[in-house]
Amino acid sequence: MKFQIIAGDICLDFINTLDHRPDPARQQELLNSYEDLADWATHAGAIRATQRTSLLRLAEDRPQAARIALRNAVHLRECLYRLVQDSLERRRAADADLRTFSGYLGEALSYLQLRSVPGGYRLQWTDDHLRLELILWSIARSASGLLTSGDSQLIRQCDAETCRWFFIDRSKNHTRRWCDMKVCGNRAKARRFYREQKRT
Numbered sequence: 001m002k003f004q005i006i007a008g009d010i011c012l013d014f015i016n017t018l019d020h021r022p023d024p025a026r027q028q029e030l031l032n033s034y035e036d037l038a039d040w041a042t043h044a045g046a047i048r049a050t051q052r053t054s055l056l057r058l059a060e061d062r063p064q065a066a067r068i069a070l071r072n073a074v075h076l077r078e079c080l081y082r083l084v085q086d087s088l089e090r091r092r093a094a095d096a097d098l099r100t101f102s103g104y105l106g107e108a109l110s111y112l113q114l115r116s117v118p119g120g121y122r123l124q125w126t127d128d129h130l131r132l133e134l135i136l137w138s139i140a141r142s143a144s145g146l147l148t149s150g151d152s153q154l155i156r157q158c159d160a161e162t163c164r165w166f167f168i169d170r171s172k173n174h175t176r177r178w179c180d181m182k183v184c185g186n187r188a189k190a191r192r193f194y195r196e197q198k199r200t
């Protein structure tokens, strides 16, 4: 499978779509087309499969607009990366990043409306929400929730130096070290095993 959804949060999984971020030689962009973006978003739960179908049809009709939406998605992703990194390192975020993010969030909110549902209320996209940017709005909306919630204190980065994927550490004692035990955890275990073998 092309996309690994491991973070426990849409915004963090989105940031992880630039793979091997710390190592320029190995860095790999996983979002190379609007279709990639739509596939990732469906897989991560940012949009539904039926929305994906409609969005891909739109992208096919408007390739230039789809390219712009993809470029904006990467722009939003890198902004989110800096915001999360600043928060982890307890730094004040740059005004430019706060403004950029607020711009995407403001657009997202303008397409949301409060609906009455049995037992309460729900925020729902307006009827004319089906635009190529829907994926960005969905991410911005989800990110605003994460960044302002207690869960932001549980954001960690994978221990592997060339990975550093973000995730929410919901383990009981908050000791999760790897993005995915099968990927980075096993690699580290194998390295440790190899070193110990060499010593004996």
Ligand SMILES: [Zn+2]
Binding pocket: 158, 159, 160, 163, 164, 165, 178, 179, 180, 183, 184
């Ligand atoms: Zn990792």
